Amino acid sequence: MSIKTENTFETAIEQSLLDGGYTVGDPSTYNKDLGFFQDDILSFLERSQPKRWEKISAIHGVNTKDRVLQRLNKELDLRGCLDVLRKGFVDYGVRFQMAYFQPVSGLNPDAVTMYELNSLKVYRQIYYSKKNKNSVDLVLSLNGLPLATLELKNQFTGQNVNHAKKQYRDTRDPKEILFQFKKRTLVHFSVDQDEVYMATKLEGSKTYWLPFNQGNNKGKGNPIRKDGNYRTAYLWNYILQKDSWMEILQRFIHLQTEEVDNDGKVYKKEKMIFPRYHQLDAVREITQDVL
Numbered sequence: 253m254s255i256k257t258e259n260t261f262e263t264a265i266e267q268s269l270l271d272g273g274y275t276v277g278d279p280s281t282y283n284k285d286l287g288f289f290q291d292d293i294l295s296f297l298e299r300s301q302p303k304r305w306e307k308i309s310a311i312h313g314v315n316t317k318d319r320v321l322q323r324l325n326k327e328l329d330l331r332g333c334l335d336v337l338r339k340g341f342v343d344y345g346v347r348f349q350m351a352y353f354q355p356v357s358g359l360n361p362d363a364v365t366m367y368e369l370n371s372l373k374v375y376r377q378i379y380y381s382k383k384n385k386n387s388v389d390l391v392l393s394l395n396g397l398p399l400a401t402l403e404l405k406n407q408f409t410g411q412n413v414n415h416a417k418k419q420y421r422d423t424r425d426p427k428e429i430l431f432q433f434k435k436r437t438l439v440h441f442s443v444d445q446d447e448v449y450m451a452t453k454l455e456g457s458k459t460y461w462l463p464f465n466q467g468n469n470k471g472k473g474n475p476i477r478k479d480g481n482y483r484t485a486y487l488w489n490y491i492l493q494k495d496s497w498m499e500i501l502q503r504f505i506h507l508q509t510e511e512v513d514n515d516g517k518v519y520k521k522e523k524m525i526f527p528r529y530h531q532l533d534a535v536r537e538i539t540q541d542v543l
Contacts, residue, residue: 261406261445262376262389265488269374269392273494277373277393284382286325287429287436292371292396293324297348300369308346319343324350332434333397334507334524350395353502354495371395372494380430386423388430391437392492394501398430400492402441413449416442417461426454438505439526445482447473452524464529491532504532 270276283290294317298305305316312319320343327341340349352370355363375391378398390402403416420440430436433453441464442449448464466486468475474483481489490496506525511518527535 258389258404258406258409261404261482264482265390265402265404266374266376268485268488269372269492272489272492274372274374274392277375277391279375279378282375282378282380282391282398284380284429286321287328287432288324288398289373289393289396290321292373292393293321294396296350296369296371296395300352300366301348304346304348308343311344311346320348328397328435332507333399333436334434334438334501334505337394337397337399337501350397351498351501354498367498370494370498372497378430381425381428383425388424391430392497394498398437399501400439400441401430401437402443405442405444407445411444413442413444413447416444417449417459420451420454421457421459424454426456434507434522434524438501438524441487443484443487445484448484448487450526452526462528466529486529491529500527500532504535 266276277289277292281289281291297320308320309316323343324336324341327336337351340347342348352363352366354367371394373393375393377387377389378391379385379387388401389404391398392400392402403419405411405413405416420442424431426432431440431454433455438452440451440454442451442461449461450464451459451461453459463472464487465472466474474486477483477485491500504527508523508525510521512521
C-alpha cells in the first residue's frame with residue numbers, strides 16, 4: 253500500500269483504530285491547563301458510576317464537576333496516570349474508577365458490561381500548548397485521560413522515523429503537561445511505513461528510544477507484508493486495538509522505582525517500563541498456552 257502524504261497515513265491508522273474499538277475524539281476539547289479531555293472524563297464517571305456521582309454531587313452541589321476534576325488533577329500529579337488508571341481516585345470519601353479492565357473470563361456479566369463502558373478515543377492534530385502552535389499527530393485516550401502520542405512520517409515526503417524522533421527531541425517540551433513524565437501520556441511512538449520506535453520519557457536530546465519492531469530475517473526492522481499493507485501496520489492493527497491496548501495498560505506497563513545514593517543524599521529514580529514487541533508477544537503466547 254503506497255501513501256503520498258502524511259495525512260493519508262494518518263487516516264489509514266485512524267480508520268483501523270475506529271474498526272478496532274475506538275471512536276473519533278474532538279481535538280478542540282483538550283484542556284491545555286489540566287492536560288486531559290474533561291468532558292470525556294465527566295461523561296465516563298457519570299455514566300459508569302451514577303450512584304457515586306450522585307453521592308459526590310450531594311457533597312459539592314453546583315461545583316461538583318470542577319471539584320472532581322481538580323481532585324483528579326491533583327492525584328495525577330501526585331501518583332501518576334498509570335496508578336490513577338489502575339486504582340482510581342477518592343474525593344471526599346467517594347471512590348471513582350478511571351477504567352474497567354477486561355475480566356479473565358466472561359462468567360461475570362456485570363464485569364463484562366463495565367468493560368464495555370470504557371471509552372477509547374483517537375484524536376488527530378492536538379494543539380497541546382498555550383505557548384505555541386505545535387501539534388502532535390495522534391493522541392490516544394482512555395476515558396478522557398491521554399495515554400499515548402504518535403508522530404507519523406512517510407518516505408514519500410522524504411522523511412522517516414528518525415525525523416519523528418527529532419521532532420519529539422527538538423519541538424516537544426517535556427514541561428508541557430501532555431508530555432510530563434508519568435503524569436499524563438505513558439508512551440510515545442515514532443512511526444513511519446517501515447519502522448516503529450518508542451520512548452516512555454521525553455527529555456530533549458537525552459530521550460531514549462527503543463525499537464518496537466518485529467524483526468526481519470533474524471535482523472532489525474519489519475518484514476514485508478504479504479497483504480501489501482505497511483510494514484508497521486501491526487502497531488495499529490494488533491498492539492493498539494482495544495482489547496490488546498487495555499491488557500497492556502492493565503498488566504504490562506510498569507513504573508520501576510529505585511533509590512539512588514549520591515554522596516549521602518538519597519533520591520528516587522523512576523523509569524516507566526513499556527514492553528518491547530517481542531516481550532509482549534512471548535508473554536501472550538505463553539499465557540495462551542497455559543490457558
